[in-house]
Amino acid sequence: MHELSICQSMLRVVDGAMKAHEGSKLLRIFADVGRGSTVEPQLLREAFDVLVTGGPYEGAELVINDIPLAGRCRSCGRAFEYREIALGCPACGSASVDIESGLELSVRELEIDD
Numbered sequence: 257m258h259e260l261s262i263c264q265s266m267l268r269v270v271d272g273a274m275k276a277h278e279g280s281k282l283l284r285i286f287a288d289v290g291r292g293s294t295v296e297p298q299l300l301r302e303a304f305d306v307l308v309t310g311g312p313y314e315g316a317e318l319v320i321n322d323i324p325l326a327g328r329c330r331s332c333g334r335a336f337e338y339r340e341i342a343l344g345c346p347a348c349g350s351a352s353v354d355i356e357s358g359l360e361l362s363v364r365e366l367e368i369d370d
């Protein structure tokens with residue numbers, strides 16, 4: 257389950273940010289998770305619950321911003337959203353496509369009580 261190690265890296269980012277707010281309580285973590293990032297939001301949530309239980313962030317909520325995978329065709333210029341990872345423009349069939357969003361995997365914001 258690679259979500260566990262991804263969640264561990266996310267929590268290291270959180271640790272770094274929380275050092276500047278010593279003594280504050282972490283309420284929420286807002287994370288951007290693109291649909292093309294290979295991370296399953298449900299599994300990330302489960303990993304988060306396991307990792308924060310008994311620790312300083314117990315009770316904090318993980319808020320996942322689910323970002324659709326979107327691309328643009330280099331041949332016809334059509335912008336579109338992928339329902340799933342698939343290569344090729346739905347309009348002209350060209351395989352020359354730029355991914356514009358949906359690969360994100362990052363901690364965007366923390367909500368803390370100080």
Ligand SMILES: [Zn+2]
Pocket residue numbers: 329330331332333334345346347348349350
């Ligand atoms: Zn096209």
